[in-house]
Amino acid sequence: MVLRGRSETLMPQVQHFLTRRISARPILSWRLLATVSGPRPLPATLFSRYVVEPRKVTIVGAPLADGQPLLGVDRGPTFIRKRGLVQRLERDAWRVEDLGDLDFEMRSGLGRQEDFAEGAAHGSTKRAKMVGHANRILYEVTHEHARQDKLVLTLGGDHSIGVGSVAGALKGRPETAIIWVDAHADINSRNTSESGHLHGMVLSFLMNLDNSRNMKGFHWLNDESIPVLLPTRLVYVGLRDLDKGEKAFIRSLGIKAYTMHEVDKFGIGKIMEMVLDHILGRTDRPLHLSFDIDAVDPLYAPSTGTRVAGGLSYREAYYICEEVAHSGCLASMDLVEVNPTLTMAGGDERTVDMAVGLISSATGNSIL
Numbered sequence: 001m002v003l004r005g006r007s008e009t010l011m012p013q014v015q016h017f018l019t020r021r022i023s024a025r026p027i028l029s030w031r032l033l034a035t036v037s038g039p040r041p042l043p044a045t046l047f048s049r050y051v052v053e054p055r056k057v058t059i060v061g062a063p064l065a066d067g068q069p070l071l072g073v074d075r076g077p078t079f080i081r082k083r084g085l086v087q088r089l090e091r092d093a094w095r096v097e098d099l100g101d102l103d104f105e106m107r108s109g110l111g112r113q114e115d116f117a118e119g120a121a122h123g124s125t126k127r128a129k130m131v132g133h134a135n136r137i138l139y140e141v142t143h144e145h146a147r148q149d150k151l152v153l154t155l156g157g158d159h160s161i162g163v164g165s166v167a168g169a170l171k172g173r174p175e176t177a178i179i180w181v182d183a184h185a186d187i188n189s190r191n192t193s194e195s196g197h198l199h200g201m202v203l204s205f206l207m208n209l210d211n212s213r214n215m216k217g218f219h220w221l222n223d224e225s226i227p228v229l230l231p232t233r234l235v236y237v238g239l240r241d242l243d244k245g246e247k248a249f250i251r252s253l254g255i256k257a258y259t260m261h262e263v264d265k266f267g268i269g270k271i272m273e274m275v276l277d278h279i280l281g282r283t284d285r286p287l288h289l290s291f292d293i294d295a296v297d298p299l300y301a302p303s304t305g306t307r308v309a310g311g312l313s314y315r316e317a318y319y320i321c322e323e324v325a326h327s328g329c330l331a332s333m334d335l336v337e338v339n340p341t342l343t344m345a346g347g348d349e350r351t352v353d354m355a356v357g358l359i360s361s362a363t364g365n366s367i368l
């Protein structure tokens with residue numbers, strides 16, 4: 001793996017084993033104290049029962065734009081940092097380990113132009129080799145930090161980076177459940193996708209639908225130590241623009257989906273109760289929150305590539321993050337699809353500020 005401006009080698013297996021044993025201790029002893037049934041109280045000193053160091057967050061930038069057609073989304077991590085993410089987290093008493101942005105340039109001599117041609121040769125799927133390559137790098141980094149029981153925050157980039165960040169989360173914490181907050185379902189397979197853009201196909205890789213893991217660039221996902229995401233471990237919030245094939249997948253797999261219709265019907269308070277009840281119930285499980293900024297209504301977050309009217313209100317978006325923090329189970333998070341180059345007259349700053357604010361809420365910042 002190559003981090004911009006520095007290089008790093010994976011720790012040897014022995015060191016891994018020792019780190020793991022030492023770092024697992026506080027959680028283990030707390031678990032032994034917990035009662036067998038009923039809700040388990042979280043000690044006030046812990047933010048999440050899956051994060052060993054109570055107030056330390058690891059940030060990784062994933063500046064990828066190849067999963068969709070618009071440039072600029074690769075600059076999301078830079079703009080989110082510029083609008084004060086690290087300072088905001090530090091103000092909220094977090095210690096921040098910022099790994100910087102990953103370097104996704106192809107280093108095998110296959111340049112982007114050639115990759116376009118290669119992508120075209122594989123049905124309608126665009127830039128699969130580049131996106132697969134970038135996700136493999138992200139997967140290695142997120143896995144490395146997840147297995148050390150750290151809170152891992154990935155800044156996109158387009159949503160295709162969810163393949164690597166969720167695969168890393170699942171390998172590091174195999175019981176992980178995913179809350180996918182998005183206007184879109186991102187579950188097309190190569191057979192159902194109408195656009196061929198990989199940011200709309202993330203979950204088909206994670207669930208291996210239509211044998212997606214055999215696509216060129218994604219073979220690394222066939223590693224048996226990376227769990228295939230189960231339909232019961234995924235819940236959607238905020239959906240409002242789905243393709244025909246996606247609707248069929250969600251229905252046939254029985255995936256729990258709270259669309260904007262349900263948000264209107266029940267209110268966001270009840271929705272989050274049902275979301276957490278569905279994926280946690282009476283068991284604790286690490287949560288991965290994958291937050292696509294396009295879930296938020298374009299009134300509040302206009303700088304994104306695939307705007308859809310009728311989205312989450314300002315408070316609904318914040319409430320989701322507040323409740324995820326409140327669960328005491330957050331282990332990893334993505335904030336994706338912020339494209340500051342798409343709007344002017346303050347829309348870009350409004351969108352980036354929303355991203356920073358949502359991360360602050362997901363890491364426990366509350367109104368009172």
Ligand SMILES: [Mn+2]
Pocket residue numbers: 159182183184186199292
């Ligand atoms: Mn998305």
